[in-house]
Amino acid sequence: MGIYSNLGIEYFNKQKDIMKKILFLLIAVLATQTTTAQNILIVDNTDKNPSGSNYYSDLQEAIDAALSGDIIYVMPSPNSYGNVDIEDKEGLTLIGLGYNTSAINKNFNYGSELGTIDVDNSSHLVFKGLQINQIFLDNANTTD
Numbered sequence: 001m002g003i004y005s006n007l008g009i010e011y012f013n014k015q016k017d018i019m020k021k022i023l024f025l026l027i028a029v030l031a032t033q034t035t036t037a038q039n040i041l042i043v044d045n046t047d048k049n050p051s052g053s054n055y056y057s058d059l060q061e062a063i064d065a066a067l068s069g070d071i072i073y074v075m076p077s078p079n080s081y082g083n084v085d086i087e088d089k090e091g092l093t094l095i096g097l098g099y100n101t102s103a104i105n106k107n108f109n110y111g112s113e114l115g116t117i118d119v120d121n122s123s124h125l126v127f128k129g130l131q132i133n134q135i136f137l138d139n140a141n142t143t144d
Helices: 006-032 061-067
Strands: 040-043 071-076 084-087 093-096 112-126 131-143
Touching: 040 061, 061 071, 061 084
Parallel strands: 040 071, 071 093, 084 112, 093 112, 112 131
Antiparallel strands: none
């Protein structure tokens, strides 16, 4: 019979099978988890806009490129950023310099002005420091 009995070997094999199942489940759970990173997109429609993958001169293009949880900084400008549509977005944040920029910083004579925002089928949107002329909400959830 040797050093190990058949019962000991069977017990060891059962334990090994259990550990294989646990390891497989752990790997499966980790493989199905998606990591999310918050991106910061910068929009500047003046002539000073820098280049890069996260810089935009058109606000609508930045909104279309944004993913859930992203932040879009709308830089101050003498020109309005115009009308934008926000469709099927969740957790998007748009931040401007503010409405009364002279009280904030004497170096910026302009705010971040938008025409009409049309929100459709979106939730958990945040707008801060923007001068917005109109907002139309259709099946949307916004804060601030």
